[in-house]
Amino acid sequence: LKMETALRRAVANEEFFLQYQPRICAHTQQIIGIEALLRWNHPEGEMVLPSCFIPQLEESGLIVQVGTWVIREACRQNKLWQDMGFEPLCVSVNLSSRQFRSESLVNTVSSALADSGLEPRYLELELTESLLVDNTEHAISLMHALKELGIALSIDDFGTGYSSLSYLKRFPIDCLKIDRSFITDIASNAKDAAIVEAISTLAHNLGIGLVAEGVENINQAKLLKGFGCTEMQGYFYSKPIDANHLASILNQLG
Ligand code: G
Ligand code: G
Ligand code: MN
Ligand code: NA
Numbered sequence: 395l396k397m398e399t400a401l402r403r404a405v406a407n408e409e410f411f412l413q414y415q416p417r418i419c420a421h422t423q424q425i426i427g428i429e430a431l432l433r434w435n436h437p438e439g440e441m442v443l444p445s446c447f448i449p450q451l452e453e454s455g456l457i458v459q460v461g462t463w464v465i466r467e468a469c470r471q472n473k474l475w476q477d478m479g480f481e482p483l484c485v486s487v488n489l490s491s492r493q494f495r496s497e498s499l500v501n502t503v504s505s506a507l508a509d510s511g512l513e514p515r516y517l518e519l520e521l522t523e524s525l526l527v528d529n530t531e532h533a534i535s536l537m538h539a540l541k542e543l544g545i546a547l548s549i550d551d552f553g554t555g556y557s558s559l560s561y562l563k564r565f566p567i568d569c570l571k572i573d574r575s576f577i578t579d580i581a582s583n584a585k586d587a588a589i590v591e592a593i594s595t596l597a598h599n600l601g602i603g604l605v606a607e608g609v610e611n612i613n614q615a616k617l618l619k620g621f622g623c624t625e626m627q628g629y630f631y632s633k634p635i636d637a638n639h640l641a642s643i644l645n646q647l648g
Contacts, residue, residue, distance in 0.1 A: 398454045400436075401447060405459060409435050412467055413634035416643075417486075417605060418626045420619045425644070427484040427518070429627065430468040431634045432460070452490050461493040462502050469510035469517060471637055476516075480644045486518035488550060491525040500539045507543065514544030520571065521547060523555025534564060541566045548605070553593065562600060570597050574608020574628070581613050591621040598622055 417427035609628030
């Protein structure tokens with residue numbers, strides 16, 4: 395309960411902020427997108443990591459309110475970077491199931507786009523498999539409504555949840571993000587390598603994008619590129635960083 399009080403105060407005092415982790419094109423090595431990641435600037439000290447507070451936000455229902463702020467802030471910041479003259483990037487935002495189930499999601503997204511002036515194709519929502527399994531019919535119609543806004547949809551942590559391959563056929567998905575648990579040992583574990591290569595082929599043949607998450611070294615990056623993986627994300631390229639830091643990196647790249 396103490397945590398919930400602190401989180402309510404955090405919402406009121408605007409103690410949340412976003413970091414951004416670059417997403418890299420495997421061929422050009424250019425930054426083509428960023429993932430927005432929620433951070434809490436706790437007044438009594440250190441930055442608190444989301445694994446400590448997102449579960450509480452979900453349990454209390456505060457995640458809907460905070461998640462709305464995340465979507466709006468990601469759109470605002472991304473449009474600002476475009477207005478500063480940087481090459482347009484796609485910003486992706488993680489959704490929790492409470493947000494996906496809330497009636498206001500489509501409205502929240504469309505007003506975030508309208509108020510920021512961000513073109514819809516520069517926003518992506520990351521959904522997890524667990525969020526899609528119950529009430530599949532509702533999930534499909536909601537995803538179509540979101541797609542009609544012009545945004546992109548991806549499946550995050552792909553392979554760790556209830557992966558029913560039938561949903562790849564039925565859901566309007568633009569991109570799969572392979573969970574980093576398959577990437578970590580890709581150089582030494584033949585099963586991981588086989589799984590990643592198969593997912594890569596699958597994504598390619600379905601005509602959807604594929605992001606490898608948690609790429610931490612050049613060995614993994616080379617193997618992934620060989621498997622046909624088109625996009626990379628991970629500490630090898632960049633940790634999640636503040637908006638200003640990202641702007642300075644984009645500046646250096648010209
Ligand atoms: O940033 P970090 O690796 O600590 O993130 C831990 C978890 O928190 C990840 O699963 C990530 O998807 C999730 N997460 C980060 N930001 C958000 C957010 O804005 N909304 C939701 N629902 N989850 C987030
Ligand atoms: O569940 P999701 O994929 O949204 O989680 C994203 C989180 O994964 C980020 O918040 C980030 O802190 C973490 N992350 C990103 N890249 C790496 C990486 O290369 N290694 C590890 N261990 N974690 C990473
Ligand atoms: Mn994610
Ligand atoms: Na993920």
